């Protein structure tokens with residue numbers, strides 16, 4: 227049955243930023259129908275990315291009555307901006323995870339991600355989903371200047387966690403190929419939008435209801451208000467990258483980062499099908515130690531796409547390293563020219579947002595203080611497996627079954643072993659309120675070039691302005707409606723981004739990412755309030 231998922235025949239015209247990923251551009255957008263009346267359901271899932279859709283699929287398959295609402299289109303949030311590595315090689319590294327959660331905790335973490343790889347493979351097999359799924363090796367190699375001992379320690383921790391990884395002296399496909407590296411067998415990759423599109427079809431065919439362009443603005447234990455209509459539910463799953471139901475608690479336990487991606491053609495057969503990651507820049511000002519992540523993807527008859535990501539920074543704060551958002555791609559290109567010289571010119575570039583939990587593990591389970599509201603968040607750089615683990619855990623919780631990983635991922639936990647990092651990250655976030663006392667980007671609208679945005683004004687009065695190509699100006703309050711930080715202009719994705727908890731807004735001030743659920747307050751520029 228075709229639920230017709232491409233309303234206007236265009237491709238890639240809906241995403242959480244100005245740049246489109248290869249995945250979004252390659253597949254027609256999935257628009258289903260918009261909610262138009264009050265309704266009741268058993269399970270309400272908010273969010274149509276991999277976490278929400280997999281949860282809806284598993285529960286619908288078990289016979290539950292499921293309704294999913296998505297404020298954009300299927301996969302149009304951060305799922306469509308991933309590079310879709312499906313791996314148990316966690317980017318926070320097992321030697322740290324072991325310190326925070328002990329050997330048993332690290333084993334559970336590894337087991338959960340390995341099980342998620344299997345779950346994705348079994349869904350694809352059972353539902354006959356054509357999405358370029360492949361099993362392959364992953365290689366973890368050293369960031370320049372990092373000692374071999376770091377990799378040796380990581381290998382020991384990885385083995386203790388139960389992953390059959392091995393040491394290699396060469397890095398297949400890389401230039402130079404001088405190792406060492408750790409090889410992780412039986413990792414995987416796929417085309418995320420093909421996977422989500424088919425999964426949406428299958429979930430609809432199982433009887434679930436899916437509403438796109440339907441935003442949940444008020445979520446409580448009774449259900450949610452979506453586009454002004456009420457959906458009553460027994461269980462509510464919030465799978466919105468960062469939880470939009472929670473005002474404060476969860477947003478002190480994780481922090482938003484932007485990450486950047488380029489894609490360039492390479493002649494077929496030049497590179498082995500693999501995943502690659504370096505160990506990251508431990509001297510970076512960001513505690514996440516930004517790293518490079520690489521894969522290939524079938525592209526044309528003659529070429530594959532080489533897809534490289536990295537250059538992360540905290541959302542809204544690229545300038546602190548004096549490398550603006552728009553310059554991050556060039557840094558990736560320079561890196562690619564050294565390590566993958568066969569690559570041609572870049573044909574796609576895009577960025578995405580990643581939520582980094584303070585103690586490396588995501589947050590999956592009952593929202594603190596709620597019995598029937600559940601969250602999946604804190605994906606770190608492992609969103610494909612993490613979103614799938616989230617669905618598996620919530621499936622068990624909603625079905626009243628025990629789950630071996632539920633305690634590890636509990637949103638209630640406090641990061642006691644990482645208390646120092648936690649407090650310094652909270653202080654760092656609090657410092658962002660100091661933006662009220664810094665100079666604005668511009669002093670007058672005359673300084674603003676067409677096609678650009680900026681922050682104008684001084685003191686407590688900050689205005690987010692955008693001038694379109696015809697010179698027409700849109701103005702909003704620059705005060706984030708979540709908890710009052712000043713948003714920053716992101717010239718790359720043409721959005722206003724909040725440096726505190728990662729809310730993002732379009733150039734017109736509409737919400738792209740939570741935790742904010744309401745737009746920036748409009749300002750009438752004709753009322754003479756701008757100057």
Ligand code: FES
Nearest residue numbers: 706708709724727
């Ligand atoms: Fe929390 Fe903006 S996202 S204040």
